[in-house]
Amino acid sequence: MPWNVRWRGCAGTTEQSFLHRLLPLFPFCYKTVATGYPYRSRLQEERFPMSVRVRYAPSPTGMQHIGGVRTALFNYFFARANNGTFILRVEDTDQERSTDEALQDLYDTLAWLGVKWDEGPLVGGPHGPYIQSERFSIYQEYAEKLVADGKAYRCYCTPQRLETLREEQVAAKSKQQGYDRHCRNLGESERHALEQAGTPSVIRLKVPLEGKTTFHDVLMGDITRRNDDVSPDPVLLKSDGFPTYHLANVIDDHMMGITHIMRAQEWIPSGPLHILLYEAFGWEPPMYCHLPMVMGKDGQKLSKRHGSTSVRDFREKGYLPEALINYVSMVGWSYDGEREFFRPDELCELFSLEKISKAPGIFDYKKLDWYNGMYIRQKSDEELATLLMPYMVRSGFMAPDAGPQEFARIVSLVPLVKERLKVLGDIVDMTRFLFTDIEAPAPEELLPKKQDAATTLEALRRALVIITGMQGSEDAVVEERLGAIAEELGIKLNGVFMPIRVAVTGSQVSPPLLDSIRLLGLDKTVARLERAISILQNEVA
RNA sequence: GUCUCCAUCGUCUAGUGGUUAGGACAUCGGGUUUUCAUCCCGACAACGGGGGUUCAAUUCCCCCUGGAGAUGCCA
Numbered sequence: 161m162p163w164n165v166r167w168r169g170c171a172g173t174t175e176q177s178f179l180h181r182l183l184p185l186f187p188f189c190y191k192t193v194a195t196g197y198p199y200r201s202r203l204q205e206e207r208f209p210m211s212v213r214v215r216y217a218p219s220p221t222g223m224q225h226i227g228g229v230r231t232a233l234f235n236y237f238f239a240r241a242n243n244g245t246f247i248l249r250v251e252d253t254d255q256e257r258s259t260d261e262a263l264q265d266l267y268d269t270l271a272w273l274g275v276k277w278d279e280g281p282l283v284g285g286p287h288g289p290y291i292q293s294e295r296f297s298i299y300q301e302y303a304e305k306l307v308a309d310g311k312a313y314r315c316y317c318t319p320q321r322l323e324t325l326r327e328e329q330v331a332a333k334s335k336q337q338g339y340d341r342h343c344r345n346l347g348e349s350e351r352h353a354l355e356q357a358g359t360p361s362v363i364r365l366k367v368p369l370e371g372k373t374t375f376h377d378v379l380m381g382d383i384t385r386r387n388d389d390v391s392p393d394p395v396l397l398k399s400d401g402f403p404t405y406h407l408a409n410v411i412d413d414h415m416m417g418i419t420h421i422m423r424a425q426e427w428i429p430s431g432p433l434h435i436l437l438y439e440a441f442g443w444e445p446p447m448y449c450h451l452p453m454v455m456g457k458d459g460q461k462l463s464k465r466h467g468s469t470s471v472r473d474f475r476e477k478g479y480l481p482e483a484l485i486n487y488v489s490m491v492g493w494s495y496d497g498e499r500e501f502f503r504p505d506e507l508c509e510l511f512s513l514e515k516i517s518k519a520p521g522i523f524d525y526k527k528l529d530w531y532n533g534m535y536i537r538q539k540s541d542e543e544l545a546t547l548l549m550p551y552m553v554r555s556g557f558m559a560p561d562a563g564p565q566e567f568a569r570i571v572s573l574v575p576l577v578k579e580r581l582k583v584l585g586d587i588v589d590m591t592r593f594l595f596t597d598i599e600a601p602a603p604e605e606l607l608p609k610k611q612d613a614a615t616t617l618e619a620l621r622r623a624l625v626i627i628t629g630m631q632g633s634e635d636a637v638v639e640e641r642l643g644a645i646a647e648e649l650g651i652k653l654n655g656v657f658m659p660i661r662v663a664v665t666g667s668q669v670s671p672p673l674l675d676s677i678r679l680l681g682l683d684k685t686v687a688r689l690e691r692a693i694s695i696l697q698n699e700v701a
Numbered sequence: 702g703u704c705u706c707c708a709u710c711g712u713c714u715a716g717u718g719g720u721u722a723g724g725a726c727a728u729c730g731g732g733u734u735u736u737c738a739u740c741c742c743g744a745c746a747a748c749g750g751g752g753g754u755u756c757a758a759u760u761c762c763c764c765c766u767g768g769a770g771a772u773g774c775c776a
Contacts, residue, residue, distance in 0.1 A: 217776095218776085219775075219776050221775075221776075251776065253775090253776085254774095254775055254776070256775085257775070257776090315774095319773095319774070322773085322774085326773085329702090330702080332702085333702040333703090334702070334703090335702070335703060336703090337702075337703065337704095337772055338772060338773090339773095360774095362774055364774095377706095380706070380707090383705070383706075384705090385704070385705070386704085389703075389704050389705085389772090390704090391771085391772065391773090392772095394773085394774095395773080395774050397774085398774040399774060400774075402774085404773090404774070404775085404776085405775075405776050406776095409776090424770095425705095425706070425707085425769085425770070426769090426770055426771070426776095427770090427771090427776090428705060428706060428770075428771080429704070429705055429706085429770070429771040429772075430771075430772095431705090432705095450706085452707085453769075453770075455768095455769080457712090459768065459769075460769085461769080461770080487713095490713065490714080490725090491712095491713060491714090492713090494713080494714055494715070495715095496715070496724095497714055497715025497716075497723075497724060497725090498714095498715070498723080498724050498725085499724090500713090500714090500724080500725060500726095517713095517714075518706080518707060518708090519706095519707055519708060519768095519769095520706095520707075520768085520769065520770090521712085521713060521714090522712060522713075523712095523713095524712050524713065524726065524727080526712085526726065526727060527712075527713070527725080527726045527727080528726095529726095530725090530726060530727090531726090533738090533739090537739080577738095578738095578739090579738055579739040579740090580737070580738045580739080581738090582738095639735075642735080643735085652735095653735060654735065654736075656735085657735035657736070658735080658736065660735090661735075661736060662736095667736090667737095668736060668737085669736060669737045669738085670736070670737075671736095671737085671738090672734095672735075672736090672737095673735060673736080674735090
């Protein structure tokens, strides 16, 4: 049980059972642990003397999407490659938007991807709790401390006032955008009066009016902002008592001993603000590494209008986790520009910060399809059949309680479809003709290019005879006999195969014909051929 | 409006002060094949523009342009 070694701080029976349920889903990460570390860890220690601790800290306000998952993966791989600790933290400080469904989706998604967190919800750890809503009082305490130290102040401005202020600023294209620091210089008596009246308030950070703040990014180098360009006195503690991202993030990263912050580049502008917060608390900031964003085809931030972006969607359509992981890792990271196939356990070993690119990348659905097809083709027939079963059941081709015979049937059709599947869900359309009655083909569909109905009818009639008697014959023999028809009638090979194909499968595109026929069964095949013949007869007559 | 970041084929990327600027996806063509797919072969295709520095810049510096992000009691 080598995974046990990696999985620190787990305690309690519910956590244990959760782990056991997830265990089969994570074949790769403990393998790395078991085999990959002896010499590597020493090498890594030279690069990162302190033990690496990184986190993925999503807010459960929607389904996990490609961008978020890429961030999770990079953090995870970085932790594994450096023998570090990967922490999951749930940033549910937005009470309006956080949902249990989204939280569940987070767990499901990471489980499906095989990303195991060393510390975090469900598994615990020495720096818990790892769900921010459960750390409520901590933020209160630290925010008050900042107020007491004169680093922050209470603001009583109403949302309405802020709204109109903002509208005015935008309309006037004012140089000053954002809060006007109205409450920063409130007199003692005014403040007292507002408090007495029970006016709701927030706590805002006193951003220095002068000077500038710099933080260092591993990829980008030094990034500097003048303090008067930093968000003017951002809210740290909301009126509902919950912290904003900035406050919670800084406090938790510090308390949880985070050494490297890897997050999307959209956070770069608030980097200096976070430094200011660390300074206000008197804490040492961690290392920063801002990850390039993932964009849609039009170069805008990837969103729903670009197509599926939630991992759940990809999963349902039949993308394999290893394909999604591989592809997503290649947008924004590369190994040497040549090699592009990496299994998750290889990424756990080879991932490095220096190879992350700075420029944003466009998510290419077609390349993902290509990766997925490659990984599908690598599966054994049995593995693939297992993955395909849910789709067969969902489409009604197979009973939910299907037994070994049904499974064997799926296994037997896998070789026909394996190299044709882009996603697992393609199996449904591809094999529909085997499991349901197909619609009678239109006469023109039965006709190959440049071939008249009479000839086609004759070809089908002769083919029917051969196919009816094909039981026990080698494919090659049957093919030869069908080929002979073409020769006799002076038509192309396709002129006899295509009508049969359409008659039997209902489509001009299908898996190999004879294999399909054998899977369908001779009775049904003959019936469909006879039906096609009568359709053409009507045409000719 | 202001601030910050970024910039090699359509896309993801490799790369270097002197290279025929490499790979992959996509696209197009060819081969294999009963269709499609797979597989194999081939083709097309890039250093955004302008200044410097230098014997020499795709590479280093500056400006411009373009793109993105931020500018919330969302993260």
